[in-house]
Amino acid sequence: MMMKKYILILLILGITLSNSFAQEEAQPVYAFNSGILIDAQTSYIPDAKTLEFVIQHKFGSIENGRSDLWGIYAAGSNVRLALNYVPVKNLQLGAGITKKFMYSDFNAKYKILQQKTSGMPVSLTVFGNLAIDGRNESAFGTGKVVQSKGETAQYAVQFSDRLSYFSQAIVTRKFCEAFTLQAGASYTHYNMVGWDYNHDVVGLHFAGKIKFSPQGSIIFNYDKPLKIDGISELDNWDTHAKENLSFGVEFFTFTHAFQIYMGTAQGILPQDMMMNNQKDWTNKGLAFGFTITRIWMF
Known part of the structure; x- marks a missing residue:
């Protein structure tokens, strides 16, 4: 009788432990603590019914050195609130x-696949946006901006001409507690561009972080607009956007993430970086910037 009790207890323990291990193996893996890494989108999406406030700021170039406090007092700053x-x-x-x-x-951003401790090695996320150029119409009437490679009459810009689009697929993998890497491919389109620019750009993106403390990480981001003859409308690549390189540090809490970094692109919206970045990180093109995110749960 005692033997049967022991066998029954062992069976119950075995089933409990196996269920516990199975649950542990299927746990989701969360790679990032913020939906934005420097100025790149990540696979992170907060819980449902969560509101996130984003502040992104870029100062001017450091090329003038201490005369303008390495760009902090320089012209050419950019800011985004979201x-x-x-x-x-x-x-x-x-x-x-x-x-x-x-x-x-x-x-909009949607997570298609979530990395788990077993069974699913990566996360797959898609992101897309639509941007409206809000400048006064006189900014488009100088003859420098054209549509479909034809002259634009002064003040003849329509609302659709102001639109640009960006879409991206992002694959993310957290290799261990200290190291996370993501890669992505994107497509950018502007309805109206300058004569010496393409309407379409395809790009590659890489970003990641290396944790050095429970709340701190070294972060980096690299964006590469590709030169593809098949979609180019240009005779040369003189105005083709330069690659964007950024690196910095991140500190986070349960509801906040603060990132300070140096990077090349003055633009903050991804399509602006992929189409217009002419800053060269090898030639004093770097500038300081920071990103702050704050979430509220309802």
């Missing part, structure tokens, strides 16, 4: 305003 909301699990909707070109943007 709100993101998660109405349902894995779907985030957002809107923002940006100083450069007075952009207004509307965006």
